[in-house]
Amino acid sequence: MNAKQIQWFKGSAEKAQGKDVGKPRRARHLWITVLAAFILPTPSFSAEPSGSEEKKVQDIVVQAEKILTPTRQADETVYTGTAVTRKGIEAQGPRASTSVYETLRILPGVQVESPDPFGLAAEQQSIRVRGVRGYLGALTVEGIPNYGGNPIGPRDYIYDMMNVESLSVYKGAVPGDIGTGVGSRGGALWLQPRWPQDEFGVRLGQSFGSHSYTRTETRVDSGRLGPTSTKLSASYSYTEVDKWKGPGKVGPRNNANFMVDQDVGQWLNAKLWINMNDLDQNLYRPLTYQQTRNLSDTYNKDYNSVRTGSAAKDIYYYDYNKGNYNNSDVFAVLTIKPWEHVHFILKPYYSDEDTEIFQGTTTRGGIIQKRYRDIDRTGIIGEVRGTLEPFSAVLGYLYEESDMQISSSNYGISGMNLVYQGVGVAATTGTTYNHSPYLKISGSHGPFDWQGGLKYFRFEDSDSQGYTTPPPRYVPVPAPDLDRKGRTYDIWLPTAGVGYRFRPDFSVYASYGKNFIRPYSYMPLISLYSANRSTFRAAGVSLDDLFQGYDMEKSENVDVGFRWNTAWFELAPTVFYAKHKDLLTTVYDPRVRLSYQQNIGEASGYGLDVEANVFLMKNLTLFVNPSYTVLEYDKDITYQNKTFDVEGEQVVDTPKIMMRAGMLYKFKDLELIPSVRFSGKRYGDIQHNEKIDSYAVVDFGARYQLTNFLFNNTLKISLDIYNLLNKRYVSLINVSDDSRGGAASYYAGSPFTAIVSATLEF
Numbered sequence: 001m002n003a004k005q006i007q008w009f010k011g012s013a014e015k016a017q018g019k020d021v022g023k024p025r026r027a028r029h030l031w032i033t034v035l036a037a038f039i040l041p042t043p044s045f046s047a048e049p050s051g052s053e054e055k056k057v058q059d060i061v062v063q064a065e066k067i068l069t070p071t072r073q074a075d076e077t078v079y080t081g082t083a084v085t086r087k088g089i090e091a092q093g094p095r096a097s098t099s100v101y102e103t104l105r106i107l108p109g110v111q112v113e114s115p116d117p118f119g120l121a122a123e124q125q126s127i128r129v130r131g132v133r134g135y136l137g138a139l140t141v142e143g144i145p146n147y148g149g150n151p152i153g154p155r156d157y158i159y160d161m162m163n164v165e166s167l168s169v170y171k172g173a174v175p176g177d178i179g180t181g182v183g184s185r186g187g188a189l190w191l192q193p194r195w196p197q198d199e200f201g202v203r204l205g206q207s208f209g210s211h212s213y214t215r216t217e218t219r220v221d222s223g224r225l226g227p228t229s230t231k232l233s234a235s236y237s238y239t240e241v242d243k244w245k246g247p248g249k250v251g252p253r254n255n256a257n258f259m260v261d262q263d264v265g266q267w268l269n270a271k272l273w274i275n276m277n278d279l280d281q282n283l284y285r286p287l288t289y290q291q292t293r294n295l296s297d298t299y300n301k302d303y304n305s306v307r308t309g310s311a312a313k314d315i316y317y318y319d320y321n322k323g324n325y326n327n328s329d330v331f332a333v334l335t336i337k338p339w340e341h342v343h344f345i346l347k348p349y350y351s352d353e354d355t356e357i358f359q360g361t362t363t364r365g366g367i368i369q370k371r372y373r374d375i376d377r378t379g380i381i382g383e384v385r386g387t388l389e390p391f392s393a394v395l396g397y398l399y400e401e402s403d404m405q406i407s408s409s410n411y412g413i414s415g416m417n418l419v420y421q422g423v424g425v426a427a428t429t430g431t432t433y434n435h436s437p438y439l440k441i442s443g444s445h446g447p448f449d450w451q452g453g454l455k456y457f458r459f460e461d462s463d464s465q466g467y468t469t470p471p472p473r474y475v476p477v478p479a480p481d482l483d484r485k486g487r488t489y490d491i492w493l494p495t496a497g498v499g500y501r502f503r504p505d506f507s508v509y510a511s512y513g514k515n516f517i518r519p520y521s522y523m524p525l526i527s528l529y530s531a532n533r534s535t536f537r538a539a540g541v542s543l544d545d546l547f548q549g550y551d552m553e554k555s556e557n558v559d560v561g562f563r564w565n566t567a568w569f570e571l572a573p574t575v576f577y578a579k580h581k582d583l584l585t586t587v588y589d590p591r592v593r594l595s596y597q598q599n600i601g602e603a604s605g606y607g608l609d610v611e612a613n614v615f616l617m618k619n620l621t622l623f624v625n626p627s628y629t630v631l632e633y634d635k636d637i638t639y640q641n642k643t644f645d646v647e648g649e650q651v652v653d654t655p656k657i658m659m660r661a662g663m664l665y666k667f668k669d670l671e672l673i674p675s676v677r678f679s680g681k682r683y684g685d686i687q688h689n690e691k692i693d694s695y696a697v698v699d700f701g702a703r704y705q706l707t708n709f710l711f712n713n714t715l716k717i718s719l720d721i722y723n724l725l726n727k728r729y730v731s732l733i734n735v736s737d738d739s740r741g742g743a744a745s746y747y748a749g750s751p752f753t754a755i756v757s758a759t760l761e762f
Contacts, residue, residue, distance in 0.1 A: 067084070067085060067091060067106070067664070070082065078450065078498065078509055078511065081168050081169050081170040082168070083166045083169070084103050084104065084106065084107070084166065084167045085165075086166060086194070088103070089161050089164065092105065093699075093701055093720030094207050094213075094215060094720060095720075095722065096161060097119065097215070097217070097239075098157065098160065098161070098237075098253065099119035099125070099156055100139065100156035100189065100191065101125060101127045103167055104127070104169065104189075105660065106623075106625065106660050107611075107660070108610055108611060108626060108627035108658070108659075108660065109129065109609040109627040110128075110171070111126070111128040111129075111654075111658060112125070113125070113126045113127075113731045113732040113733070113747075113749075114126070114731060114747075114750075115731055115732055115747035116244075116250060116284070116750060117244065117722045117723070117750035117753040119157075120157070120241060120279075120281070121281060122157040122279055123151070123325075124283060124284055125156075127156075127186075128653065128654060129171050129186050130607065131651055131654040132187070132580075132631070134153070134154075134186045135152060135153025136152075136183055137153070137154070137183065137185065137187040137188060138174075138178075138181045138182075138183060138188040138189065139155075139181070139188075140181065140188075140189070140191065141273065141329075141331075142190075142192065142273070142331070142333055142347070143177075143179035143190070143347060144329075144349045145179055145398075146181065146329070146351070149373065150371065150373055150523050152183075152518075152521070155325075157279065157325070158255075158325075159191065159255070159277070160255045162203065162205075162217060162219055163233075163257050164191050164193060165192045165195075167189060167190070167191055169188075169189055170184075170187060170189075171576070172557040172574075173495050173496075173557050173559060174188045174513055177394045177438055177440045179381075179398070180455075180457075180515075182434065182517065183517030183518055183552075183553075184516065185517045185554070185580070186517070193259065195271060196221050196222065196231035196233040196259050197221040197233070198223060199223045200221060200222060201219075201221040201223070201761065201762070202219070202220050202221075202760075202761070202762055203217070203761050204218050204759065204760045205217040205218070205758065205759040205760075207755055207756065209754055209755030209756065210244070210752070210754050210755070211241050211242045211244050212240075212242045213240075213241040213755060214238075214240055214241070215237065215239040215757075216237065216239075217235070217236070217237040218235065219234070219235035220235070221233045229263055231260070231261040231262070232260055233257075233259045234257070234259075235255075235258075236254075236255065237253075238252060238254055239251055239252070239253040244753070245299075245301075245748075246285065246300075246303050246305070246318060247302075247303065247305040247318045248282025249282055250281045250282065251280065251281065252279075253277070253278070253279045255275075255277045255278075256276045256277075257273075257275045257276075258273075258274040259272060259274070266337070267336060268335070268337070269334075269335045270333075270334055271332065271333040273329070273330065273331050273332075273333075274328075275327075275330075276328045276329075277325075277328075278324075278326050278327075279325045280322070280323075281322060281325075282303070282319070283322060284302065284747060285302045285303045287730075287745070287747065287748065288742075289684060289742070292746045292748075295728045295748060299728055299748050302318070303317065303318035304316050304317050307416055309416060310366075311366035311413040312365060312366045313366075314366065315362065317360070320358055320359075320360050320418075322357075322358055323356065323357035324355065324357075325353075326354045327351075327352070327353050328351070328352045329351045329352075330349065331348065332346075332347065332348055332349075333347050334348075341386055343384070343386075344382075345381075345383040345384075346381070346382055346383075347381040348380045349377075349379050350378050351375075351376070352377075353373055353375040354373070354374055354375075355371075355372070355373040356370060356371070357370070363410075366413060367410050368410075368411040368418055369408050369409070369424060370409045370411065371406075371407075371408045372408070372409065373405075373406050375402070375403070375406075377400060377402045377403075378400070379398065379401065379434070380400075381398045382396060382397050383395065384396070390443045390444050391441060391443040392441070392442050392443065393440065393442075395439050396437070396438050397436070397437045397438070398436040399433075399434070401431055402431065402432045402433075403430070403431050407423055407424075408425045408523070408527075409422070409423050410423075420474065422470070422471065422474035423467075423469045423476075424530070425530055430464060432459065432462050433458075433459075434457070434458070435457075435458040435460075436455060436457045438453065439453060439454050440452070440453035440454075441453070447500055447501040448498065449498065449499040449501075450496075450497065450498045451495075451496070451498075452494075453495040454494050455493040455495075456491075456492055456493070457516065459488070459490070459518045459519075460488050462486045463483070463484065463485055463486040464483065465478065466479045466480070466484070480542075481536070481537055481542045481543060482533075482542075482543050483542075483543070483544060484543060484544050485544055487547075489551065489552050491514075491552055492514075493514045493516065494513070495511070495512065495514070496511065496513075497511035498510055505564065505566060506562065506563070506564050507562065507563050508562040509561060510558070510559065511557075512556070512558050513557050514554065514556050514557070517552060517553045518552055519551065519552060519599070520584070521597060524597065525543075525596060525597060528596050532594055536592055539591045539592050541589075541591060546598075549599060550584075550599055551582050551599040552582065552599075553580070553581070553582050553584065553599065554582055555580045555581070556578065557577070559574050560575050560576075561573055561574035569612070569613060570613045571610075571611075572610070572611040572612070573608060573609070574608070574609045574610075575606075576605075576607060576609065577606045578605040579604055580601075580603040582600070582601070582602075583599065583601030583602065583737065584598070584599055584736075585598065585737075585738045587638060590641065593640075595640050601634075601635075601637075601738065603651060603737075604631070604632055604634055605629065605631040606630050607630055607656075608627065608628045609625075610624070610625065611623075611625050612624045619665065622662075622663050623663075623664070624661045625660040626657070626661075627657070627658050628657055629656055629657075629658070631650065631651040631654050632647075632648050632651065633649055633686070637686060639738075644686055644687055644740070645687075646686045646687065649686065649688060650683065650688075651737050652682070652733070652739055652744070653735050654682060655679045655680035655682050655694070656680050657680035658679050659677070659678040660676075660678075661675065662674055662699075669704055669705045669706065670702070671702070671704075671705075672701070673700070673701040674698070674700050674701075675698070676697065676698050676699070677696070677699070678695070679694060679695055679696075680694045681694045682733065684733050684739070685735075685739055685741040685742075685743065685744060686739065687741060690741060692733065693729075693730075695727060697727050697729070697749070699720075700720070700724050701718065702718065703717075704716070704718070710760075710762075711762075713761065713762035714760070715758065715759070715760050716761070717757070718756070718757045718759075719754070719755070719756055720754070721753070721754045722752075722754075723749070723751055724752065727749070728749070729748075730747070730748060730749065731747055731749035731750070732746070732747040
């Protein structure tokens with residue numbers, strides 16, 4: 001154990017033995033990064049297109065306001081994704097204001113499930129993109145990667161969407177210069193910030209709703225200031241709600257954001273983004289499969305409101321099942337434009353995460369486990385972009401250092417108190433490094449558009465020294481069999497795409513791309529080894545031996561589709577195929593008669609996504625976004641020396657059929673948006689014994705706008721109703737792709753929920 005790890009551990013242990021619950025520390029070194037952002041040469045070149053650049057294809061249009069639109073990067077000539085516009089974000093109501101994933105419900109092929117109707121519950125949410133778990137995908141803001149550990153994947157809950165202009169989604173091939181962080185097997189999301197506006201403006205918003213829901217938001221844009229034309233924006237939001245069942249709250253959630261946009265002459269531009277988010281929440285309690293069979297009796301089952309003094313019962317006390325999530329991010333986007341057709345871009349960034357999550361477990365008759373994450377990431381992206389008609393090229397490099405200190409601690413329940421009982425699992429890793437150079441070339445020739453790219457990704461994992469904390473002092477003791485050696489993982493990621501325009505309103509396209517995700521799920525493997533340490537040691541198996549079977553998951557993706565736009569309808573179907581390899585899958589080890597995960601699995605996926613819009617009248621649009629998704633195991637799975645016949649079966653928690661449909665009707669200043677979301681049957685285990693029925697949920701939104709309210713200001717009033725018919729159904733399934741019967745956790749979908757909002761803009 002190095003000096004930094006020992007110092008960090010001692011601090012954690014002292015903190016743990018003091019109070020059972022404590023606020024994580026605030027982001028460190030934030031001011032250093034802010035200062036560095038302005039000392040470095042500074043400007044910005046937006047990699048996502050402005051409204052004027054979207055000129056080839058148009059999607060859902062309601063009196064010239066787009067909900068969805070094809071998306072591409074600047075200098076991209078093949079459309080490869082879909083963007084949810086600012087109008088599309090607002091159309092989905094308040095739940096899309098606090099969660100990136102909640103904005104994606106309208107898209108075909110994207111499955112978003114949560115027990116929380118307000119978009120607030122952090123990490124109690126599931127997203128699958130064409131059947132692949134979304135936390136295996138990428139999320140970036142202006143190309144800056146967002147992710148963490150335990151679990152790996154994006155922190156979608158740390159941004160306020162009033163500061164986002166649009167959200168681009170890539171479900172198959174991901175162009176080489178789209179930021180993918182540590183993986184894109186579950187797709188890639190690109191958030192385009194709503195940078196400070198040219199004109200002075202103020203936005204004040206207040207919402208109230210079911211279950212004492214309240215949200216207060218404000219944003220101020222300075223407009224261009226003085227002779228320097230500096231533009232600033234600052235925003236703050238406060239959101240809180242009672243859980244719809246059981247005791248406790250989700251929130252308060254405090255979010256603050258600050259942005260700067262500064263031109264320096266004609267050749268230099270600097271942009272700065274600072275985002276801070278702090279969330280407290282009591283968790284929702286999952287159901288067993290048997291409890292889902294009788295939702296009329298178990299629908300409102302949740303954690304206990306009082307303690308009894310019995311450990312076996314008090315692990316279900318609501319205030320022993322909660323979390324605090326604190327995240328801070330700062331980055332600069334710096335662009336130098338020495339010549340008209342050549343831009344140099346520099347993006348330094350820093351990210352800090354401090355999170356504590358308490359949950360009761362049945363271990364040793366009932367204990368409380370605290371999972372702790374202390375994550376610091378520092379990186380920089382450098383790019384040069386050039387255009388020489390008819391060609392465009394991007395050459396870039398991402399470098400990142402990441403320090404993740406991740407552990408769990410145990411607390412015994414003694415009467416009405418918690419007693420610290422040492423570290424349960426320590427997964428400290430020291431500093432890891434990511435290197436990712438990339439190149440993309442694109443162009444057009446007559447009706448042909450094409451692009452090709454190549455990215456290299458290299459992940460350098462660090463050595464990690466293991467230790468135990470035996471009673472009664474719980475002081476760390478070195479344990480060589482828990483040591484792990486550092487390893488290096490790398491992969492080449494080619495992409496290619498081509499499009500052909502038969503007519504201005506009809507085009508076809510095809511794309512290919514290889515995606516990946518770096519090794520993950522360290523804590524479950526360490527936990528299993530620690531719980532069976534004597535068995536592994538007797539067989540001469542160390543923890544490092546188990547990690548030798550870890551590798552990167554990979555997928556190869558092919559998309560073929562067309563876009564047909566007329567005055568009466570718009571149609572954009574996409575046929576896709578994907579081959580997934582080296583998936584993390586449970587295997588049986590006869591040496592120890594135990595099963596654990598290794599990267600040996602394979603799966604195949606194919607299907608159809610459709611975006612369809614019919615303009616029934618000038619002010620009435622019908623949208624229908626269905627999808628058909630097949631994701632099948634390629635071979636049987638062996639667990640505890642038993643083989644499960646699952647070859648050719650659908651992967652768990654993946655409905656084959658989904659649909660999002662609705663209408664947008666506008667009459668003068670009134671807009672009505674009724675919609676329905678349908679999900680086909682799913683399974684919670686690989687043998688398909690735990691079947692979850694299909695469901696359809698109806699939502700409704702109404703918007704009214706007063707454009708001459710109080711000195712020509714604009715007042716927007718909205719009503720959003722989720723689950724209008726109060727349907728009882730199973731929403732989130734918490735499960736791994738290779739889970740067997742009894743391993744999954746199920747969450748009831750939220751009931752009828754209504755929210756009224758008022759926003760004043762001037």
